[in-house]
Amino acid sequence: MKVSPARVWRARGSRYRLEGSRCRDCGFTFYPPKPACPKCGSRNVERVQLPPRGRVVTWAVQYTVPEGFRSRAPIVAAIIELENGVRVLGTIVDVDPSEIRDGMTVEAQLRRVAEDGDEGLIVYGLKFVPAPRG
Numbered sequence: 001m002k003v004s005p006a007r008v009w010r011a012r013g014s015r016y017r018l019e020g021s022r023c024r025d026c027g028f029t030f031y032p033p034k035p036a037c038p039k040c041g042s043r044n045v046e047r048v049q050l051p052p053r054g055r056v057v058t059w060a061v062q063y064t065v066p067e068g069f070r071s072r073a074p075i076v077a078a079i080i081e082l083e084n085g086v087r088v089l090g091t092i093v094d095v096d097p098s099e100i101r102d103g104m105t106v107e108a109q110l111r112r113v114a115e116d117g118d119e120g121l122i123v124y125g126l127k128f129v130p131a132p133r134g
């Protein structure tokens with residue numbers, strides 16, 4: 001039986017949270033978390049958990065990728081609007097680029113973030129996979 005990324009996500013539970021920051025002064029919520037609000041500059045920010053699901057707002061397929069990442073091409077960079085309205089930049093994986101649509105529901109896949117971060121080349125950070133229906 002093939003284990004879907006969504007299944008892995010659920011099994012991991014709360015250990016892999018999608019965390020962002022929320023400004024206590026202006027209410028702006030953003031990702032990735034930072035010590036200061038990018039909107040008003042306030043340092044009065046708190047960590048908040050972000051919903052792992054969202055929809056595709058826009059995307060770009062990148063066919064030319066850095067040396068060492070050829071096996072991952074093409075890379076789909078996308079802006080995802082999470083269920084609470086927060087927009088994040090990420091990549092969509094495990095899908096043929098021709099199947100991606102505006103408004104498509106995707107789910108954050110957090111298991112490979114650290115792996116990419118260590119290599120330091122692809123800094124989009126978040127990876128999303130098409131969300132199962134229902």
Ligand SMILES: [Zn+2]
Nearest residue numbers: 023026037040
């Ligand atoms: Zn603010």
